[in-house]
Amino acid sequence: MSRSSFADWAAKIGRGLSVASWRGLLGLLLLGVLSAHSLRFIELDVLNRLDAALYDARVRWFAQAPIDERIVVVDVDERSLAELGRWPWNRARLAELIERIFTDYGALLLGLDLILAEADESSGLPVLEALTRGPLRQNAAFCAAVEGLRPTLDYDGRLADVLRRHPVVLGFHLSTGAAATRSGALPPALPIDAGERAQATGLTDWPGHAANLPLLQQVAAGGGFLGAPVDPDGVVRRGWLLARHADQIHGALPLIMARLLLGDPALRLHFADPLPGQTTGPPLTAIELHSTRGSRLIAVDRQGAVLLPFRRAAGGFHYHSAADVVAGRLPGDALRGRIVLLGSSAPGLLDQRVTPVNELLPGVEVHANLLAGLLAGALPHAPAWTTLLEVAVLSLLALLLLRLLPRLSPQAAVGLTVMLVVLLAVLILLAWGAVGLVLPAAASLCLLLLLLALQLFFGFFVESRARRRLTALFGQYVPPELVDEMSRDPERYDMRGRSAELTVLFADIRGFTTIAEQMPADELATMMNDYLSAMTDVIRAHRGTLDKYVGDAIVAFWGAPVADPLHARHAVAAGLAMQAALPALNRLLAVRGWPPLRIGIGINSGVMVVGDMGSRHRRAYTVLGDAVNLAARLQGLSAHYEAGVIVGEATRQQLGDWPCRELDRVAVRGRAARVTIHEPLAE
Template sequence: MPRWDRWSRKAKRIWADTGPLRLGFTLLLLAIALLVARYSWNLPLIVAAERGSYDVRTTLFAPRVDQDPRIVMIVYNDQTLIDTRKRSPLDRRTLAQALRTIDAMGAKSIGIDILFDQPQDEDAELLAAFRAMKTPTWIAYANVATNDDQIIYDQQQFLDGFVRSLGGTAVRPASIRLQVDADGVARSWPEPAPGLPELLTRAMEPVPGYARYQGSVRYRMAASEDRPAFASLPIDLFRDPAMAQALADQVRGRHVLIGGDIVDIDQFETPMTATTARTMVGLEVHAQMLAQMLDGPPWKRLPNGALWAVAALVVLAAGLTSLTELRWFQLLPYLGAQLLLFGGLPVWLAWRGVDTQNLPAVGWGLGWVIAFLALGSAARAVGAQQRRFAQSALGKYLPRDIATQIVQEPEKLALHGEKREIFVVFTDLEGFTKLSHSISPELVASLLNRYLDALSDVVLAHGGTIDKFVGDAVVAFWGAPIARPDDGTNAAKAAYAMWQAGEAFRRHLPEGVASIGKTRVGLHWGEAIVGNFGGEGRIQYTALGDSMNTAARLESANKSLDSSVMASREAMERSGLDWWRPMGRVVLRGRATPVEIFEPAPDFPASDVHHLQDILNGLLTNRQQGLSDLAALVARYPDDAALQNLYMRVEHTPSGEAYVLD
């Protein structure tokens, strides 16, 4: 059976056999697994792991670049603070002098990451430098609403006035707001905030596609330690225009970012910090975002539909894995393939340049585990329920070895009907109904139980399945729930042994009990629908179909045939035994098609079996000779009532036709 069919059947069985409470709990867990596999970045206990996983991928595949020729950082460093004897605010005379020099060098744009939020003695000189600027210049702007930890109301009022005083110049305000996650790491471009102008990097170089971009910052890493990704020059070098001319090539045509690179001030952790132990000043974060814009289109993310599809695939794969019937070592290749798929996909996407922030890499793994455990526990619960059912019921009508196998593999005991080829045995005890009217009910029950126990022992000893008891009748079959190569042999031997058990029973009746008739047995092979039937409240493992009816009619035919055990040709040919003797063709009661019948006769000489078959075959060509030969054979066995009955039937049946039983 294809593996998908087994998965499907097992899933249907779990669905059907799981109680409402457990089923609801399982579905709830599957829903949780799906949500975890999709929204793990929004779950408090998982988001830290997702961020860590993302940081590793970002560090692993961050572009290793030479020094960027498009951007230069001009910085106040710790030596500048020592020389100017100012730490906060930064010395504005130095800035004014540097701006005049940079403006003359032909910079493409200038972005200043310094807040002018309080008055200084050098403000007039700085404002004069700003008003004289020809290079497009943006100065830092912030407000209390978005940055209340660094600016207060009075500072914002001064900053607003400072910006207004530059109206009509080449100098405009820009937001320097950067965004960090709850763990303090700057991974994403900041979201737009009301009351703030355009972000500094977007203002310096507007690029289509980045106007509303809020994805991840694509950090670059230096290809070598001695050449950082962005050139960083001390601002002191630009105070004297004559000395700064040597640096003109470092500025001309480039975007210039001016700000602080001071120990322990404006430092940001990045996705690479955990690996490199290096933080990044805010000015360099702006440089990274500006370089990202200049590199090309925004970093793409997987669409929402694709994330849902992968989450559903995760749950489906976990469910199918939990329902598989493979052993652990056979399961390893499938687990390896899923680990490669769900564990490798985020890495592959990051390598291909896809933004994997908010990609639930850890969530896929956790969702898989939840779904696997949810369906696995449901399957184990159903399996335990089926084992309890099997242990309580199978031992009553299945052989021990088959019952043990069913307990180990409950799915072999179909809880629905399935078509099987089986050997069917019907028995009936002649005269028991009449006897039961003449003795006490207690004795009837005692005798019936003893008789049925004897025949049941025969069935189970020969590997058969007890279908049912109908009064004193026993119905059994071979070939289900587990079929074995020797089912035909066992069924035939059991049919004969059941007749013998019946004979032993009638020889050992209690004193005072009238004699009882023989046990009649019918054996047939054919197709039947086998399974548990009867509804939820009361079920019975049984077989239904024409083969059952044929076996019953063969049993009943024994009375008309003066025989005890009778089998169809279909059962005889598949029994693997050579003790059968042909008993002609008959039309069973209620049937129109003739049936060739055979009787087990282990003591009947093989030579006479072949002779009898030749006689029956010869009747079609020379009826008189055949009748004469059959009469001679019957005469040699005067006590064989079944053989004499055969002669009677042949004698009274037109040539080539079958005897019709009443």
């Protein structure tokens, strides 16, 4: 079948289908796409973002308000840095802090959200030891004095002595990629059966680590890795419990602390039953902590991660300044019998995380939330079977709505859809609130709303024609190439005048007056039509807004009405493309015996007024301002500098690594200060 006959056949089929058939086909297509997304055959970013937003809303709604009295954060805050000196503190100071946490305040267990990777030489002991081996080795009194001072000046040794006497869990980092080096001593790996380790193929494999000094790690009560996975939108919603390193499995800091608090229980991994014909290992589903006091099952995903049980946005845990601990200013029972995490909320130490409950949550509180959830045995979880449940719900809703909506009035159709949305939301919230079950929501909600929209579209076909007329009217003010994009979401756009940072382009034909005097009027008009069409096509291809034609000049701008964060780059790319399009146009002109055209282009960025402006007789969507005037001046300078495109300093700054040649610093009419001008080169 030829291409033309196939097109004719398809057109006949389309004309033969009724509105109901089209509605049913589109509804089933929508069901197929959403089901494919749920099964992860395709990824729809908008649904992923919506699911994340709905999940974040549930986290905030169900976040526990009461302060968890079991866990306390000793905070290296701004006040601590002001009183005790800049970070990092020497090990003697850290040893004093830890000693006070246990001896003076009676803490139960301490976890460090920091790494002690390098030897502390701030006391000067290495220098003194070098002198005893060098110039002063014959000075017995000096050597004896150094030996006497060694216990005091050996800061790492003093800290090791404190760690030996108290239950402290140290933190370490795992790394991959270019940062995958290995330094420091790792703690013992988790006691997991070799067969279970081999099956856990979904765990992230980290080839590198940055761990603590062997002297410190060997005497500590344990060690757990730090860090949490960050979702594509930059939000931390999960926390790793397990990670693979050098064929061993290590635990996160909260998991190691929880095991110590629960009596160091045995640890087993649970996996899903393998599917028929499955070639990869079965996915990890849970971690079991088994002790004489019973078993605790922690649901995890294939990567050994759990959803974090965040508490309220602020005040979920008691914070005490490290300076107050060292100075003994805390109440006597502030830390007694409690689990302590030592970390920092100081912004300068860069340990802040974006979470569903707080845009800047200290990383130590992420560990505190996970530890609290592990101890309570209450972690939100999303089992693998929820994917199949979502597909079943999608199918049920699609069949129900495709059958019922065509029979209902528009008001009844909206009412039914709203009722189903509310019912679905209630079930999702009940599942979370009752058992911490996280049910996917975005695909089902989108299906309901899109099927309603589909019904309303076909039901209001006449109104859609009125919408097209409205779009045609709207096109009087907005360039047609962007009207279609704007009409998809008209509420986002406002034609009233506003200030915005945009980029404007002026293009003008050099020597146009001479050309116009030498050509007949009809030929000149034809040539100008060809030229303006070619240049406008280039501007449209680069998402520019065509402002106006002023004789042989073209004015266009970028960044409005549709926002464009790369407006400067797109404008410069358009200017260079306009120059690149001239040779082909000139060849066509030469065939007709017409002279070749040369153009000069000026581009400038800045804050300008954009909007629907004019008189009651005629209006236009245009730009005004000093930045616009400067672009016109730059265009006028292009002939003097024999440059195809000249850009102002503001545009140059927004081009980033785009190659440019600085031309001059010039005085521009209307400006007191000189202006630096540049010529952009082919990228």
